[in-house]
Amino acid sequence: MDTRQMQTLVAIDDTGSFAAAARIVNLTASAISQQIQALEAELGASLFDRTKRPPQLNAKGDEVVRAARQMLQIMVETRAAISGGRTGGVLGFGAIRTFSTRLVPEAFSRMRDAHPNLSFNLQVGMSETLMSHVASGRLDAAVVADNVGVSPGLVWTPILSEPLMLVAPAALAGATERQLFRRLPFIRYETQVPLARQIETELSDMGVPVREIAVANTMPSVVGCVIAGLGVAVVPKIALLDAPAGGLYVQPFGGARITRRVGLVRRQISSRSDVLDHMRDALRAQAENLGLDALPAEEAATAPA
Incomplete structure (x- = not known):
């Protein structure tokens, strides 16, 4: 594998097609195909599934791409070290x-x-x-x-470790966790991420009665719904760093025992x-x-x- 072949292979992986990669490495599509064919002949293995359009990297191709990325990065850092940069x-x-x-x-x-x-x-x-x-x-x-x-x-x-926080409109300052959930509906964070799953699991384990009123897929929008008075929510502490002062009533969720x-x-x-x-x-x-x-x-x- 020479440097240009590695750069071409990485460009194909990044862009998803030979044609798009050609624009990145400043070659024609024909030259890209020739480079890949030469590389496959050198390695003795096909790197692409050509039954698909555009051709897609197969398992062996993925392995070669990982190696190519590492080798290209090593070359960049080696040049910097040798040049004193x-x-x-x-x-x-x-x-x-x-x-x-x-x-x-x-x-x-x-x-x-x-x-x-x-x-x-x-x-x-x-x-x-x-x-x-x-x-x-x-x-x-x-x-x-x-x-x-x-x-x-x-x-x-x-x-880092951060607590999950229960947030409610500022007018409800002083209410307990269960009082908040009884008085206001819940604003749910809907994304298929560990945090959303953790919040759902903790609510279920605590047996907290939840009446859902809104679903949002970003933390700023969840916090915004609370500030607007729609209901209560559970968010990580970092989501409150930019919240307006005085706009929320905040307390640790689960008595400060629940963290991520x-x-x-x-x-x-x-x-x-x-x-x-x-x-x-x-x-x-x-x-x-x-x-x-x-x-x-x-x-x-x-x-x-």
């Missing part, structure tokens, strides 16, 4: 939605002093999807919830280990700055390679 390139980073507006961008800002030549590509998504993108090499790392299984070859390191943990998932073997160590530390430092409980690095969930 500081770590540069693009850090592909994923984050679950609630951490994509404050914590992760502010951690990026903290990284700038140590890595001024580094740029960032932030992808927002669900924990399971982000984890699969880290495993495939599409992302270098991601911030994900801890109640998803750690995929083989990855390691999850805790960053969030951590950094990365590949066990990565050419960007130093940068990701710095990113982990920046996330912890910014979590403390935002009033969240940063967790020590002593525990990690690791899947077998």
Whole structure:
């Protein structure tokens, strides 16, 4: 595999077709096909399912793409090291939605002093999807919830723990948890993510009577519905950082015993280990700055390679 073949293969994976990849690598579609055919001949294996239109990477193709991404990144970092430059390139980073507006961008800002030549590509998504993108090499790392299984070859390191909060209109300040649920209907967070499932499970286990009035698929919209007086909701503490002062009555959900943990998932073997160590530390430092409980690095969930 030469560099151009690797770049072409990665471009096909990123764009989904030979034609779109051709525009990225500045080649004709015919030249793209010739490169891929030469690569397949060299490897002695077909990398694409050509019964589909456009052709799609098969299992062997996915393996080669992962290797190509890693090799290209190593080459970038090696050139920087030899030339005396500081770590540069693009850090592909994923984050679950609630951490994509404050914590992760502010951690990026903290990284700038140590890595001024580094740029960032932030992808927002669900924990399971982000984890699969880290495993495939599409992302270098991601911030994900801890109640998803750690995929083989990855390691999850805790960053912070945060309480879930019960929020109600400010006019109901002083009411107990059960009083709030009896007096007001519930605003549900509807997304297929661990947090939504955790909230539903906790409500069920507590035997709390719930009368649903609204469903929203973003935390800002859930909080907005509460401020508007529609009902009560359960949200993580980070979702309240930008809420208007005095607009809500907030108390710990379940008597402060219900929390969620969030951590950094990365590949066990990565050419960007130093940068990701710095990113982990920046996330912890910014979590403390935002009033969240940063967790020590002593525990990690690791899947077998």
